[in-house]
Amino acid sequence: xxxxxxxxxxxxxxxxxxxxxxxxxxxxxxxxxxxxxxxxxxxxxxxxxxxxxxxxxxxxxxxxxxxxxxxxxxxxxxxxxxxxxxxxxxxxxxxxxxxxxxxxxxxxxxxxxxxxxxxxxxxxxxxxxxxxxxxxxxxxxxxxxxxxxxxxxxxxxxxxxxxxxxxxxxxxxxxxxxxxxxxxxxxxxxxxxxxxxxxxxxxxxxxxxxxxxxxxxxx
Numbered sequence: 393x394x395x396x397x398x399x400x401x402x403x404x405x406x407x408x409x410x411x412x413x414x415x416x417x418x419x420x421x422x423x424x425x426x427x428x429x430x431x432x433x434x435x436x437x438x439x440x441x442x443x444x445x446x447x448x449x450x451x452x453x454x455x456x457x458x459x460x461x462x463x464x465x466x467x468x469x470x471x472x473x474x475x476x477x478x479x480x481x482x483x484x485x486x487x488x489x490x491x492x493x494x495x496x497x498x499x500x501x502x503x504x505x506x507x508x509x510x511x512x513x514x515x516x517x518x519x520x521x522x523x524x525x526x527x528x529x530x531x532x533x534x535x536x537x538x539x540x541x542x543x544x545x546x547x548x549x550x551x552x553x554x555x556x557x558x559x560x561x562x563x564x565x566x567x568x569x570x571x572x573x574x575x576x577x578x579x580x581x582x583x584x585x586x587x588x589x590x591x592x593x594x595x596x597x598x599x600x601x602x603x604x605x606x607x608x609x610x611x
Contacts, residue, residue, distance in 0.1 A: 406505045409434075409448050420592050423599060426606035430466045433474065433606065435595035436509065438571060438586025440578055442597035443478050443485070443512030447471055453506045455491040456550070457542040464539055467508065473609045474510045475554060481601070482512035484553070486521060488570045491539075491548040511574065518553045524573035525549070528560035 408416035416422025
């Protein structure tokens with residue numbers, strides 16, 4: 393399969409996924425734990441808990457909002473599968489995205505390739521996460537497709553659980569906004585940055601928990 397090098401370059405960290413490989417150069421983080429046609433499921437750098445997965449589309453795209461409606465529908469189905477599995481382990485889960493509107497934006501967390509987080513936690517995690525980012529203007533989004541009406545070029549935050557979805561347009565000046573909120577919720581507010589706190593041990597545990605867990609759902 394051919395990919396334009398110019399498209400791959402800004403998303404170098406996930407280039408192995410776009411190229412269709414099951415593993416990348418970093419043994420700790422670069423392993424696809426499922427076999428979905430439309431996205432890879434991997435551990436994430438900076439995971440503060442081991443029940444934290446990353447969904448990376450196999451198509452080059454800056455944000456989930458850039459994908460077509462059919463592509464988003466397939467991605468949402470994958471996230472629902474992962475969320476259900478995570479919830480059986482720890483009680484609940486949320487899905488979130490830092491959605492950049494342009495390349496090089498701090499909202500994109502230094503990676504110009506769309507990626508969706510699935511994080512396990514307590515039942516009130518959705519509400520607590522929104523409250524922790526209370527200076528953003530959250531609005532209720534369509535649960536079936538929360539990205540449907542986001543304008544191209546907008547920086548946004550998106551949070552979704554099994555029954556609700558909210559989004560907020562953001563000014564694009566703060567990196568890893570929702571990671572910061574989760575770190576604060578866990579009482580580990582200094583550990584939000586995946587660069588300085590990659591939490592390799594959690595990534596290894598993530599692989600132990602979820603490797604092969606989605607074999608019956610992949611296609």
